[in-house]
Amino acid sequence: MRIFLSCFLLLSVLNVFSQENTATQDSVFVKVDSLYREDQFYFAITYNTLTNKPAGFSQSKFSSGFSAGFLRDMPINKNRRVALAAGVGFTYNNYNQNLAISSTAETPVYTIIDSDTQYNKNKFSLLSVDVPLEFRWRTSTYQSHKFWRIYTGIKFSYLLYDKSIFDGSTGKVVLTGNKDLNKFQYGAYISSGYNTINLYAYYGLNPLFQSAKVDGESVDMKSLNFGIIFYIL
Incomplete structure (x- = not known):
């Protein structure tokens, strides 16, 4: 017992x-x-267009853009559905259009290509490093990463590399390091959707060129990009 x-x-x-x-x-x-964060890698594909175009300017073919980077999530309310985020990334933008850029004695020269002129290619490309700062609203919970979201903010960019190409009947003209381009760019953006794939739009708040002129008219074009963005945890 x-x-x-x-x-x-x-x-x-x-x-x-x-x-x-x-x-x-x-x-x-x-x-x-319960203390989860939505830290995310992102990847965006965009169609690139331009606003404030000079007279006679037009875009041809499809102008594409690609962005990728990482965002650090910082929730600011108890249920963690409202947050701020900051990150770093890179953007490559390509613009097919009819503004030919050539150089005479290291001075860029801008010319609108006549509609009767035959050419194979005319474009300029920009590679930038980005610092996005955004405000976030989402319906997420710590049990599920599938949720609705609206993210909006400002993206600051610094131009790392630029290249313009004109390929016509007289040969190919390539120009890099164009001093007329704004090294520092910034613009507003918004993304919205559900789960991984979301709609995305970006509008540049300052011109791509700081001192370029064509026929005496300042080239004050700004970026306007539409596409989709992928968020990956």
Whole structure:
């Protein structure tokens, strides 16, 4: 009888310790998960157009853009559905159009290509490093990463590399390091959608060129890009 009582007391004590450990582990698990963040890698594909075009300017073919980077999420309310985010990334934008850029004695010269002129290619391309700062609203929870979102903010960009190409009947003209381009760019953007794939739009708030002129008219074109953006946790 004494042996039976000893075994019963031992099992009871072990059961109490087991319950306490399980409760402790569960509380820690919930506490950690409830402090989730939506840190994300992003990748965007856009169609690029331009506003404030000079007279006679037109775009041809499809002008594409690609962006990629990382955003750090910083929730600002209790349920973590409102947040701020900051990040870093890169953008490559390509513009097919009829503004030929050539150089005479290291001075860029801008000419609107006549509609009767035959040419194979005329474009300029820009590669920039980006710092996006955004305000976030979403319907996320710590149990699921599938949710509706609206993200909007400002993207600051610094031009790392530029290249313009004109390929016509007289040969190919390539120009890099155009001093008339604005090195520092900034613009507003918004993305909205559900889960991984979202609609995206960006509008440049300052001109691409700072001092370019064509036929005496300042080239004050700004970027306007539409596309889709992918968020990956």
